[in-house]
Amino acid sequence: MAYNIAVLPGDGIGPEVMAQALRVLKVVEEKFGFSCNLTEGLIGGAGYDAAGHPLPEETKEICLKSDAVFLGSIGGPKWENLPPELTPELGGLLALRKLLNLYANIRPAVIYEELKEMSPLSERILTDKVDFVTVRELAYGVYFGQPKMLEEDEAFDTMRYRKENVEQIARAAFDIAMKRDKRVTSVDKANVLSSSKLWRRVVEEVAKEYPEVTLNHQYVDNAAMQLMLNPLQYDVILTTNLFGDILSDESAAICGSLGMLPSASYGESISLYEPSGGSAPDIAGKNIANPIAQILSLAMMLESSFNEDAAAKAIRDAVDKAVTGGQRTGDIACGGKSITCSQMGDILCQYI
Amino acid sequence: MAYNIAVLPGDGIGPEVMAQALRVLKVVEEKFGFSCNLTEGLIGGAGYDAAGHPLPEETKEICLKSDAVFLGSIGGPKWENLPPELTPELGGLLALRKLLNLYANIRPAVIYEELKEMSPLSERILTDKVDFVTVRELAYGVYFGQPKMLEEDEAFDTMRYRKENVEQIARAAFDIAMKRDKRVTSVDKANVLSSSKLWRRVVEEVAKEYPEVTLNHQYVDNAAMQLMLNPLQYDVILTTNLFGDILSDESAAICGSLGMLPSASYGESISLYEPSGGSAPDIAGKNIANPIAQILSLAMMLESSFNEDAAAKAIRDAVDKAVTGGQRTGDIACGGKSITCSQMGDILCQYI
Ligand SMILES: CC(C)[C@H](C(=O)O)[C@@H](O)C(=O)O
Ligand SMILES: CC(C)[C@H](C(=O)O)[C@@H](O)C(=O)O
Numbered sequence: 001m002a003y004n005i006a007v008l009p010g011d012g013i014g015p016e017v018m019a020q021a022l023r024v025l026k027v028v029e030e031k032f033g034f035s036c037n038l039t040e041g042l043i044g045g046a047g048y049d050a051a052g053h054p055l056p057e058e059t060k061e062i063c064l065k066s067d068a069v070f071l072g073s074i075g076g077p078k079w080e081n082l083p084p085e086l087t088p089e090l091g092g093l094l095a096l097r098k099l100l101n102l103y104a105n106i107r108p109a110v111i112y113e114e115l116k117e118m119s120p121l122s123e124r125i126l127t128d129k130v131d132f133v134t135v136r137e138l139a140y141g142v143y144f145g146q147p148k149m150l151e152e153d154e155a156f157d158t159m160r161y162r163k164e165n166v167e168q169i170a171r172a173a174f175d176i177a178m179k180r181d182k183r184v185t186s187v188d189k190a191n192v193l194s195s196s197k198l199w200r201r202v203v204e205e206v207a208k209e210y211p212e213v214t215l216n217h218q219y220v221d222n223a224a225m226q227l228m229l230n231p232l233q234y235d236v237i238l239t240t241n242l243f244g245d246i247l248s249d250e251s252a253a254i255c256g257s258l259g260m261l262p263s264a265s266y267g268e269s270i271s272l273y274e275p276s277g278g279s280a281p282d283i284a285g286k287n288i289a290n291p292i293a294q295i296l297s298l299a300m301m302l303e304s305s306f307n308e309d310a311a312a313k314a315i316r317d318a319v320d321k322a323v324t325g326g327q328r329t330g331d332i333a334c335g336g337k338s339i340t341c342s343q344m345g346d347i348l349c350q351y352i
Numbered sequence: 353m354a355y356n357i358a359v360l361p362g363d364g365i366g367p368e369v370m371a372q373a374l375r376v377l378k379v380v381e382e383k384f385g386f387s388c389n390l391t392e393g394l395i396g397g398a399g400y401d402a403a404g405h406p407l408p409e410e411t412k413e414i415c416l417k418s419d420a421v422f423l424g425s426i427g428g429p430k431w432e433n434l435p436p437e438l439t440p441e442l443g444g445l446l447a448l449r450k451l452l453n454l455y456a457n458i459r460p461a462v463i464y465e466e467l468k469e470m471s472p473l474s475e476r477i478l479t480d481k482v483d484f485v486t487v488r489e490l491a492y493g494v495y496f497g498q499p500k501m502l503e504e505d506e507a508f509d510t511m512r513y514r515k516e517n518v519e520q521i522a523r524a525a526f527d528i529a530m531k532r533d534k535r536v537t538s539v540d541k542a543n544v545l546s547s548s549k550l551w552r553r554v555v556e557e558v559a560k561e562y563p564e565v566t567l568n569h570q571y572v573d574n575a576a577m578q579l580m581l582n583p584l585q586y587d588v589i590l591t592t593n594l595f596g597d598i599l600s601d602e603s604a605a606i607c608g609s610l611g612m613l614p615s616a617s618y619g620e621s622i623s624l625y626e627p628s629g630g631s632a633p634d635i636a637g638k639n640i641a642n643p644i645a646q647i648l649s650l651a652m653m654l655e656s657s658f659n660e661d662a663a664a665k666a667i668r669d670a671v672d673k674a675v676t677g678g679q680r681t682g683d684i685a686c687g688g689k690s691i692t693c694s695q696m697g698d699i700l701c702q703y704i
Contacts, residue, residue: 089543120580122474142494142511148546153515155550159494160508189594191441194500198507224598225605228472228580242541245573246598253577 002035003306006066008043008059011079011088012279013289013341014072020291020345021070021298027349028302028311039066043096044074044088044279054079054092060099063270068305069100071274072294076281097138100272102265103165104172105136105244106300107276109231109251109261112323117334118256121228132234133180134251135173136244138265140165141195143241159195159242166202172266173238174210182213183235187223187243199240223247227254252276259290259331262297264304271305273297283330287340290329292319295348318351354387355658358418360395360411363431363440364631365641365693366424372643372697373422373650379701380654380663391418395448396426396440396631406431406444412451415622420657421452423626424646428633449490452624454617455517456524457488457596458652459628461583461603461613464675469686470608473580484586485532486603487525488596490617492517493547495593511547511594518554524618525590526562534565535587539575539595551592575599579606604628611642611683614649616656625653635682639692642681644671647700670703 007022009015022038029035041059048054054074063069074088085091096102111119111130119126145160170186177184186203188196200217207215218226220243226233227250239247252261258277265272275293283289295315303312323332327347330338339347359374361367374390381387393411400406406426415421426440437443448454463471463482471478497512522538529536538555540548552569559567570578572595578585579602591599604610610629617624627645635641647667655664675684679699682690691699 084543087543094544117474117476120473120477122469122472124469125472143544145508150546150549154513155546156497156510156512157545157547158508158510161506163505189597191436191439192446192495193509194502194507195509197436197502221597221601224576224602228602228605243598245541246576246595249573250576250580250602253580 002037004037004039004065004067006062006069007038007040008069008071009040009046010043010072010074010279011045011076012073012281012284014074014279016285016287016341017275017289017291017294018072020341021294023345024295024315024348024352025298027352028314031314031352032308032311034306034308034311043071044092045076045079047092048079048082048086048088054086054088055095063096063100066270068270068301069272070298070301071272073275073277073279075279094143096272097265098144100267100270101139102267102272103137103139104169104266105138105248106176106264106266107134107136107248107251107261109134109255111255112260114323114326115257115260115332118332119254120256121231121254125229125231128232130231130254132231132237132251133176134237134239134244134248135169135176136239136248137165137169137241141241159193161195161198163198163202166199167206170203170206170238171209173236174206174213177213177236178210181235184213184215185223185234185237186215186217187220187237187239187247188217189220190217191219203238220247224250227251248276257290257332258293259329260292260296262293262300264297264300266304271301273301287342288330289341290331291341291344295319314352315348318348321351322347354389356389356391356417356419358415358421359390359392360421360423361392361398362395362424362426362631363397363428364425364633364636366426366631368637368639368693369627369641369643369646370424372693373646375697375701376647376667376704377650379704380666383666383704384660384663386658386660386663395423396444397428397431399444400431400434400438400440406438406440407447407451415448415452418622420622420653421624422650422653423624425627425629425631427631446495448624449617450496452619452622453491454619454624455489455491456521456618457490457600458528458616458618459486459488459600459603459613460484461486461607463607464612466675467609467612467684470684471606472608473583473606477581477583480584482583482606484583484589484603485528486589486591486596486600487521487528488591488600489517489521489593493593511545513547513550515550515554518551519558522555522558522590525588526558526565529565529588530562533587536565536567537575537586537589538567538569539572539589539591539599540569541572542569543571555590572599576602579603600628609642609684610645611681612644612648614645614652616649616652618656623653623657625649639694640682641693642683643693643696647671666704667700670700673703674699
């Protein structure tokens, strides 16, 4: 039995960190006795340059035929001034989210004890280990809500939720909380927005299906503040598409190194896995990028899409060992000695 | 000649910090030779308790007849479960914003060198003085955009901007930048939202009227990150109603003490001044709240509504002197010796 994986390296550092993740995949395939069929596709600027579109037809087909999509990263200054529908972000990533109906974006925020000084937060705030997950609604809300209008003198977007959209994302969050500390913080703006009032009501209904999980609510402005003043309070943050965009980036900033943070985007049948950070065009092609975010995204894929929990755990343990042992790419070296992207790959393969 | 000021102490610590600000006002009136007619009105929970509404008719009249509105703070657990239109927030503050057509919310973010350790950010980030201003659009966007709908199975809000709305707030921001370091960062989500595309285009047009001011754009998710990683980069942040709600609270969190941060909300004829922080019901009535935010809001009023620049400067200088001299209410004492709310009032009156 083999898993079919669509591999989309994308732009910037995407190809080089992807290469290391695929080496790690080879190692765990052998060690844990499963196998993967990899089919590579073009996306983002790479898709535009080679095939005239950031999400070429061929890539769509590869993705739709796969069991999971493994993405590097997209975008860069080269493609910034294209018409919106041809940009890597809108024409590539957002279109792919729509194509696969990805409804939940899962972004863990973790600060390793050894990397505390990478965080912009002071020691006074980081008295314990920051470790929470943001569950962002990804398929609806003001991103995709219709109607939208853009005219010379006026423009609008519609922030729309149906009950079933909220139920679906809320269940995803509560399911995750059941495997963690059983606490969900739902973030909305229910004191002002109608869509947030619906959101809050439906989240409360779904909570009844999970009597073991504690639910509390925060307004988004307060959450933006609390994330800085007391990030330790969170276990699972459940929020809307737009608020999740903002808060998950703030959460990533708290952690200090984007190069360490993976993400998963759940679809109904096919899910997508990618690093939280961007394509970092300034360091692309130099073999100095941190491959850990890509490699931890692989672990999320093995666990969530293929139930290969042991392989996922082996990868995470290897990363822990490397970080604890002082193995550092430039982004997390804090001025100390650093190793290259492929050396980090070597070490992780060896540790597994 | 006398200025007519509507004084709305409101809830929680509102009345006690307002009392200190009014003492300071008396002192500067005498010293700088102007006079004020104060008319007190009920708002928020206080309005609801005494008159059945968080913005009683009488208060509306007082405000509409005034030259400026001086507000304490509103809200508290006691009134949280009222129907939305009767809550202090929606029925009081938001209704007042609408009544006075307050279109720009101005919130300075400043970290005093002496209070650096109050900030949740590490020393590594705070290598220089944080000092920027958020200019938040306050009368339109998804807060007030029509239509809105809330039904059993579906709800939506409309994030709507007209060209003239954006022009008005952009000019407010550029005018402020002209008196500062002449740099504006406009924050939007123009890679996804139609309303943000209009926003960006209009901001660029307005920028042409201010050739001396440098304009750059950030997406809101990036701004939420940059505020933590490099808050020193900002001079004036110009943003929408919803993004401003989130980012100005994040900015306040960066500063570490809400008790120090004033705000102004500009209307076309009548403007409103209030502390950035909340009503802090937990410490209300104990004479331990920090009155500085209220007193600096007074300085903003004297300057912006009445052109009493010398009086405003005297107040700010007194606050600087107090903070530099180690005079601290409990919230900024960092574990050291603290004085009461009214003692801080005494000291500031004396310094002026
Ligand atoms: C690139 C952009 C459209 C995207 C978003 O806003 O969702 C990105 O910021 C993200 O968070 O994945
Ligand atoms: C109380 C609430 C309606 C208000 C807002 O969202 O504007 C508050 O958060 C603020 O920032 O003044």
